[in-house]
Amino acid sequence: MERRRLLQIAAASAGIGIFGVSGEPVRQLLELSLDHGFRSGEEWEISAADHLHALRTRPPAQVAADLIIDLLTVRRQMEVSSPAEVTELQRTLAVLSSIHANALTRLGDHGAAVRWWRTGRSAADASGDREVRLLVRSEEAGHGLYGQRAPETVMRLVDNAEQVAGGSSVDLLTTRAKALSLLGRHAEARETLDAVVELTEKGDRGDSLGFWKEDQIYFTQSWVHAGAGDEARAGTARENVLRLTGDYQYRTNIALHEALCTVVQGAIDEGVRRAATVMDPLPVAYRSNHIIETGRMLLRAIPLDQQDRPAVGEFREVLSTEVRPTG
Known part of the structure; x- marks a missing residue:
């Protein structure tokens, strides 16, 4: 049984180049023998914060490889969790998928990134968490500005996210301002910056998860x-x-x-x-x-x-x- 499990993990790991000195397949097997490797909600929040920190400080290829390991763990944990636990894990899946799509965008792998944004949106919607639903959509729109989508499409994504939010946010407005700038609509972009300042003065400080x-x-x-x-x-x-x-x-x-x-x-x-x-x-x-x-x-x-x-x-x-x- 253990040999079969090791081979399964090794096969999944080999495709993302982590079989080497990290010993990741062996670590996962050992973790399974101890406590199944499952994490509490707080532990998953810390994991997401770690990946965000990595995005800001490390090469994106390393970030993407590390994320795949945790995404596989989330999937395995969802398979044996209660309905209430699955809902919370869907929230985790949405957040990690969004970070992974971000890393893939940094790598210029736009097709894969767009598919992971879609997975993130689906998981966020399934969780029913309004903040995470808005977060994933805001992140998707913002990173789309970097050659992934046309500025007009990004504006459409912002409009759709505002419908989910029931209004705008500082994150969405900064994305709109950048898109307007790319379109050469500089006066409108400056007006949008004024709206950003107005929202922050009213207390809008973005999300509570550390993205913004x-x-x-x-x-x-x-x-x-x-x-x-x-x-x-x-x-x-x-x-x-x-x-x-x-x-x-x-x-x-x-x-x-x-x-x-x-x-x-x-x-x-x-x-x-x-x-x-x-x-x-x-x-x-x-x-x-x-x-x-x-x-x-x-x-x-x-x-x-x-x-x-x-x-x-x-x-x-x-x-x-x-x-x-x-x-």
């Missing part, structure tokens, strides 16, 4: 003002992001926002060279799709008749080296 943080307001301001070429406001927003976050992805992207603002103002060579100095020292494992897409946003801001400039070509080469899905 205050730095996202300033990150959105950096994005919107840089896209409009407003260096003064974009600079203030960047300072606030640096003050609040240690997330390598945010810190890299706001530096790229600065370069984008320079390009929008007309200093193309200076802007792309500044962007290249941001990207060059970044290890390939950390060059997530979110960072690459921010660089591409800068390239799209360059007029067509200036796309052949040598400095632009050099930056395009820098962007060609990016993290790839591992399986």
Whole structure:
């Protein structure tokens, strides 16, 4: 029996490259022999917080591999749980699926990410937890901005999430502002930023699960003002992001926002060279799709008749080296 269970776990694990020094199949077998490896609701909340921390500090390929292990554990626990316990585990499944879709988006594996968003939405709806239903939809819309979906589709996702919420939220409004910026609707994007500030002043602080943080307001301001070429406001927003976050992805992207603002103002060579100095020292494992897409946003801001400039070509080469899905 144990040999058969080990082979089953090994087969599932081999596909995600974790059979090696981590000894994951053996660990799972040992865990099964001790207490089935099941976790309480609080333990699952801590696990989700750990994965969120990993997203902000580690290469996305590592995060995705670790998440698969916990997703398999949730499935196994659901198979032998009571109906009430399954409902709570569906909530856990929705949260972990959302984090996994985030990691896959960072890897540029958009098809898989979209399927995991769908799984996350289904699990959230089955749980009946309104906050988690909104969370998954908000996350799906926000990460769709990074080359996964057209800005118009993202706006539609925001509209749908607002129907679930019965109104808007700071998370949804920041996504709407970014989408409007990508569409060149800068005045509307700035108006949406005002609405974000108004909601926060009324006490809206995002979700209670740790996904949304205050730095996202300033990150959105950096994005919107840089896209409009407003260096003064974009600079203030960047300072606030640096003050609040240690997330390598945010810190890299706001530096790229600065370069984008320079390009929008007309200093193309200076802007792309500044962007290249941001990207060059970044290890390939950390060059997530979110960072690459921010660089591409800068390239799209360059007029067509200036796309052949040598400095632009050099930056395009820098962007060609990016993290790839591992399986």
